Amino acid sequence: xxxxxxxxxxxxxxxxxDRGDLLRATVTDAIAWPLRLNLxxxxxxxxxxxxxxxxxxxxxxxxxxxVRIGWREWNHRVQGTQRLPVxxxxxxxxxxxAFIGKIRQAQRFxxxxxxxxxxxxxxxxxxxxxxxQALDLADRWERLLAxxxxxxxxxxxxxxxxxxxxxxxxxxxxxxxxGVLAELLDLALPPExxxxxxxxxxxxxxxxxxxxxxxxxxxxxxxxxLPSLPGCHALPGVLPDITLDANSLAALALPVERxxxxxxxxxxxxxxxxxxxxxxxxxxxxxxALSRAGWLHRCQLYYWGDIDTHGFAILDxxxxxxxxxxxxxxxxxxxxxxxxxxxxxxEPARHDLPRLTDEEATVYDDLRFDRHQxxxxxxxxxxxxxWLCDRLACISTGALVSQSPCS
Numbered sequence: 001x002x003x004x005x006x007x008x009x010x011x012x013x014x015x016x017x018d019r020g021d022l023l024r025a026t027v028t029d030a031i032a033w034p035l036r037l038n039l040x041x042x043x044x045x046x047x048x049x050x051x052x053x054x055x056x057x058x059x060x061x062x063x064x065x066x067v068r069i070g071w072r073e074w075n076h077r078v079q080g081t082q083r084l085p086v087x088x089x090x091x092x093x094x095x096x097x098a099f100i101g102k103i104r105q106a107q108r109f110x111x112x113x114x115x116x117x118x119x120x121x122x123x124x125x126x127x128x129x130x131x132x133q134a135l136d137l138a139d140r141w142e143r144l145l146a147x148x149x150x151x152x153x154x155x156x157x158x159x160x161x162x163x164x165x166x167x168x169x170x171x172x173x174x175x176x177x178x179g180v181l182a183e184l185l186d187l188a189l190p191p192e193x194x195x196x197x198x199x200x201x202x203x204x205x206x207x208x209x210x211x212x213x214x215x216x217x218x219x220x221x222x223x224x225x226l227p228s229l230p231g232c233h234a235l236p237g238v239l240p241d242i243t244l245d246a247n248s249l250a251a252l253a254l255p256v257e258r259x260x261x262x263x264x265x266x267x268x269x270x271x272x273x274x275x276x277x278x279x280x281x282x283x284x285x286x287x288x289a290l291s292r293a294g295w296l297h298r299c300q301l302y303y304w305g306d307i308d309t310h311g312f313a314i315l316d317x318x319x320x321x322x323x324x325x326x327x328x329x330x331x332x333x334x335x336x337x338x339x340x341x342x343x344x345x346x347e348p349a350r351h352d353l354p355r356l357t358d359e360e361a362t363v364y365d366d367l368r369f370d371r372h373q374x375x376x377x378x379x380x381x382x383x384x385x386x387w388l389c390d391r392l393a394c395i396s397t398g399a400l401v402s403q404s405p406c407s
Contacts, residue, residue: 323355
C-alpha cells in the first residue's frame, strides 16, 4: 500500500526539522503558514477492490493530531457516497512543532537567538544557517560567546590558548570547539584580526593570532668534527641526535656542506658518517618550517624518499622551497637493483610534477603509468645498507653530485 500514513506525515515534518527550517521559522518568516503536506490517497479503484483497507486508512488519517484535513466526497457506484481526505494542512508553527514533539527544543533555540541578538547580533546569520548545530551547543553557547567577546577585546592576542582568562573556559574547551569558534570569529572580528591564509582547524591559532605549538625539527650530526650544542655529549661512536624548534634551527647556522633528508627513522638513526653533513628526519610535505633556516639554502640538499609516486610528489614539493635539492637513491638503477623488495603503493598519485628532472620524471612516469607493475613501491628502508654506503662514497668523491658548500 502506497497511501500516505500518519507516520509518513510526521516524517515530512521531521525532515523540515532536520533541515533547520522549523527552527528558522521560530525567528524568521522561513515558512508560509498554513503548510500543506504531501498526501497520496486511495483511488476510485481502491474503493472497489480494498474498501476495508481504505476505511482503516481514513480513520487513521482522521485521528492524526495537530493537522487539519481537507475532505472530498466521492459518489462510488458500488460503495455509494464516501468521504475521503484529499489534503492535510498544518495551520501554524506550534502545530508543526507539537506534531513531532519539538516545542521545548524550539523554545530553547529562540532563547539562544534572543541572547545572541542582545550581545552579538553579527552572529545571528550563523544561527540562521546552522540552527540544529546551535541547538546541540545550547549548553555551551554562553561560553562560546564569552570566547568571542574576549577575542573582540583582545584581537590577535599573541598568547597561548592556555592563557585565555575567561570564567568557565579553559584551553581544552577552545581546542575542542575550534571549528565552530572559527566560524563565529570570522563573523565577529574585524578583517585585520583574521589571517585568512591560515585555514582549517589545524591552523586556528595562526588564523586568530594565538601562539601555536612550535614546529620541531630533528637532525643528527654526521661529522664528529662539526660543532655541537653546548653541553651536548654523545656516546662513543654515536653522533648527537638533536631536536630544535624551527626558529632555533634557523639561528643555528651550522658550518655544513651537505644536508640529507630521510622520511624513515631507522634510516635516520643508522645514516653513516659523512664529512661536513647532517641528516634531517621526517619533514614530509611540511617544508616551510625548514626553509626558514637561511643557512640551509647555501647547502646541497639531498632528499631520500620512497621510490613511489608520493615520494616524488614530496620531492617536487621540497623543490618549491629548495629549488636545487637533489634526489638520493630514487633512481631507476636503485629501483631495478632491489626488485625482490618491491611492494605496492595503496593510492598512487597520477598528476604531473613540474619540478622533477628528466631522469626523475622518467622513473615517476614508469610508476604512475604502471610500466613495471601496478602501484609499484620501493620503500626507502628496503634499500641495502651497502648500496647506501656506495652511493655516499660517490657523493664524497664528487662522482655523483658536485658539492655546494655553505659560506
